[in-house]
Structure formats: structure tokens, C-alpha cells
Amino acid sequence: MVIKGLKGMFGFFTIMPVGMESIEVISKYFFLCSLVGLVLGAFAGAVGFALGFILPAIIVGFLVLVTLQLLTGFHHLDGLLDLSDAAMARGDSKRRLEVMHDMYTGAAAMASGVIVLALTGLAFGNFSGLDLLKVAVVAEVVAKESMVLTAYLGKKPEYQGMGYFVVAAMENKHAKAFASVVLCSVVGFILLDISFAWVLAGMAVAVAVMTSYSNKTLNCVTGDVMGATNEINRMISLIVMLAFMI
Numbered sequence: 001m002v003i004k005g006l007k008g009m010f011g012f013f014t015i016m017p018v019g020m021e022s023i024e025v026i027s028k029y030f031f032l033c034s035l036v037g038l039v040l041g042a043f044a045g046a047v048g049f050a051l052g053f054i055l056p057a058i059i060v061g062f063l064v065l066v067t068l069q070l071l072t073g074f075h076h077l078d079g080l081l082d083l084s085d086a087a088m089a090r091g092d093s094k095r096r097l098e099v100m101h102d103m104y105t106g107a108a109a110m111a112s113g114v115i116v117l118a119l120t121g122l123a124f125g126n127f128s129g130l131d132l133l134k135v136a137v138v139a140e141v142v143a144k145e146s147m148v149l150t151a152y153l154g155k156k157p158e159y160q161g162m163g164y165f166v167v168a169a170m171e172n173k174h175a176k177a178f179a180s181v182v183l184c185s186v187v188g189f190i191l192l193d194i195s196f197a198w199v200l201a202g203m204a205v206a207v208a209v210m211t212s213y214s215n216k217t218l219n220c221v222t223g224d225v226m227g228a229t230n231e232i233n234r235m236i237s238l239i240v241m242l243a244f245m246i
Contacts, residue, residue: 005029009036012162015073023162027169030148031176034184037144038137044068045136052128061125064136065117068234076143079227080116081109086218093219097157100224116235123238131245134191139237142199145184146207146233147226152177153211154221163222195244202240206233 005028008021013036048064055063069077086100088108127135151170157163170176188196207229214225 001025002029002032006032006035009033010039013075014040014071016071023165027165030151030166030169031173031180032183033144033148034141034180034187037140037142038187040068040071041137041140042133043071044140045133048124048132048136049129052132057128058122058125060132061123061127062121064124064132065121068136068140076227076230077113077117079224080231081105081113082224083214083228084108084112086224087213093217096218097220097222100218100222116231120231120235120238123235123242126242127245135238135241135245138188138191138196138199138241139234141184141187142203142237143230143234145180146203146210146229148180149177149203149207150211150214150221150226150229153207153215154225155215155219157220157222161223163220163224163226166223166226167221192241192245195241198244199237199240202236203233206236 004021004025007018008026009029009032010016011018011020012026013033044064044067047067048060051060051063082100085104085106085108086096088106089096089099124132124136148170151163151166152173154163154167156167156171185196185200188199192199210225210229210232211221214221218225
């Protein structure tokens with residue numbers, strides 16, 4: 001069942017042709033999401049490591065980001081855009097959820113997308129060689145772990161979308177939340193040593209802010225909120241690593 005859960009997450013969160021599993025199976029093993037980040041980060045980092053021999057660092061940095069976005073089918077980026085529009089909407093939580101789920105992309109979505117992508121690509125571009133491979137893995141593992149913790153701390157939506165099942169599967173699952181943090185931390189401390197503590201702290205603050213905001217303004221944590229948290233925490237972790245590694 002663990003293998004089916006991981007296979008289901010790769011099928012849902014990436015464009016890898018591994019097939020799909022039921023949403024219940026994916027949700028049950030969602031706490032292992034960092035393993036998906038480990039694979040994605042390693043692949044994108046390896047691409048960056050190879051391209052670093054022939055291209056300028058800043059171009060390589062953006063190509064690492066492009067690789068990650070292509071591998072995930074822009075799945076999480078879409079969540080960031082939707083949440084940004086909802087955040088700027090007037091009205092109660094019901095109205096904000098309506099804006100989040102409509103087909104239109106507003107100015108807030110465009111602005112947030114450009115800002116997050118630009119900062120992420122520029123941050124990647126400040127690393128090279130094995131350092132780039134390391135930070136790509138850590139950034140993606142942290143990004144995926146942030147979704148797990150957001151689901152753990154969030155309120156269930158009223159409608160039964162992906163967010164509903166994931167949050168329900170993580171609700172009061174303290175052991176799963178702890179195991180996911182341990183898994184993320186093992187990877188981070190192995191690759192970065194003690195400096196990973198700062199990355200972990202940055203993620204904790206970002207998750208707390210995102211979850212608190214979503215619970216208050218949307219009265220729930222949706223799949224889009226988790227996707228937005230993924231994109232924002234990847235950016236934050238890279239900026240923190242820049243501060244303590246360069």
C-alpha cells in the first residue's frame with residue numbers, strides 16, 4: 001500500500017506516466033510527500049549540474065526552475081495564482097472560494113506568479129555545481145513538506161475536492177506529521193548540516209502564516225492553498241539558503 005501511495009502521488013503531482021491511484025490512497029500516504037520532492041529536486045538539480053558546464057549560472061538557475069515546473073505540470077503554480085486572486089477578492093469566505101475556483105486569472109495572480117518565479121529562478125542562479133544539486137533537493141523536499149504541514153494544521157473544505165481528502169487524512173494524525181518532519185529534516189541536515197535549521201525555521205513561519213490566513217479568510221485549506229504553499233516555501237527556502245551558504 002505504501003508503494004501504491006507513492007505511485008499515486010507521483011501520478012497526481014507530476015507528469016510521470018506511472019498511472020493513478022484513488023484519492024483515498026493518495027491522501028493516506030500524503031505525509032510521505034517529501035519523497036516526491038526528493039526525486040523531483042534530484043532530477044532538476046542534476047539537470048542544473050550538467051548544464052552548469054556550458055551555460056551561465058543565472059540561465060541554469062531558471063532552467064532548474066523550468067524543469068521543476070514542467071515535471072509538476074505547473075500544478076502547484078496554478079494554486080498560487082488562484083489563491084492570489086482569492087486573497088484580493090472582496091467578500092466572505094464563500095465569495096473568495098468562488099473567485100479561487102473560477103476560470104479567470106487576475107492582476108494579483110499575474111503579479112504573484114511573476115514575483116515568486118523571478119525570485120526562485122534568481123535564487124537558483126546563485127548556486128552552481130554540487131551546491132546547486134543540494135539546494136534543489138532541499139528546496140523541493142521543504143516545499144513538499146510545507147504542504148503536509150499545511151494539511152495537518154488546516155480546516156477541511158466543505159466540498160469534497162483533493163484538499164478535503166488530504167486534510168481529513170492528516171487531521172489529528174500527529175504521528176504522521178512528526179514522521180514527515182523527521183523525513184524532511186534527515187534529508188536537509190545530511191545535505192546542509194546545521195544550517196538547515198534556518199531553512200526549517202523559515203518553513204515553519206511560512207506554513208503558520210499561510211495556514212492561519214487560509215483558515216481565517218477561507219475557513220479551510222484547499223488544494224490550491226497547499227499548491228501556493230509549495231511554491232512560496234520553495235522560494236523562501238532558497239532565499240534562506242542564499243543567506244547562510246553564500
